[in-house]
Amino acid sequence: MGGMGGDSGGGQTAVEVMVPGNKVGLVIGKGGETIRQLQRRDGVKMVIIQDDNIPSVHEKPLRISGDPHKCQRAKEMVLELLAEREVKVDLKMSAVKPLHVNRAIHFHDLIPRFIQPMPTF
Template sequence: MSGSIFNEEYLIPDNMVGLVIGRGGEQIKRLQMESGCKIRIESESNGSPERACTLSGSQESIDEAKRMLDEVVKRGIDRQQGRSQGGYGNGNPGYQQQNRGGYQPRRFNNQYQQY
């Protein structure tokens, strides 16, 4: 079914929404352009620790958008953990860890679980 448009709901941690959107919307625009997937983030989490995103596009573009969203969220979690542990960094402490297979957030049904 090449060329079909799919819609899929995907959850990201509510405290990472600002990072996913980026300053002036630059990050989310880049994610959409590079993945080819339209990403719409719900305006409210309704008290939930996760925020729903609607991903629209081909299945391949949705899969790529999910991979890219996971990377952004992982970097944000790594950065938060570095600060909470008193670590110092080069402004992007999760980057090297990511390349070495560092911390991986646990996901169940597309929901992040933090320890």
């Protein structure tokens, strides 16, 4: 584990974050780039514990090891990454309003929800 030595002799630790199965690829990133950047930036080692590379809906543990303070910071960064992606997906989904085929399409169906119609007098 080169480069993981304690600079203050504080010891090493390992923490785990449960990553939803459908978000494992987000944490790893294309070609492993995201997880490498997280490891470099926070000075920790990260490993996703999985039996195989087959996508699954089951949570997978992400083990973060290194200096306790750095591990905690890395854990927070991973949780922020997951939460940020969740918010982006929610925003995209809330902007989509399905139009029903069996009814007439009205003009107000095409206006985004956040725009209020002007009152009529």
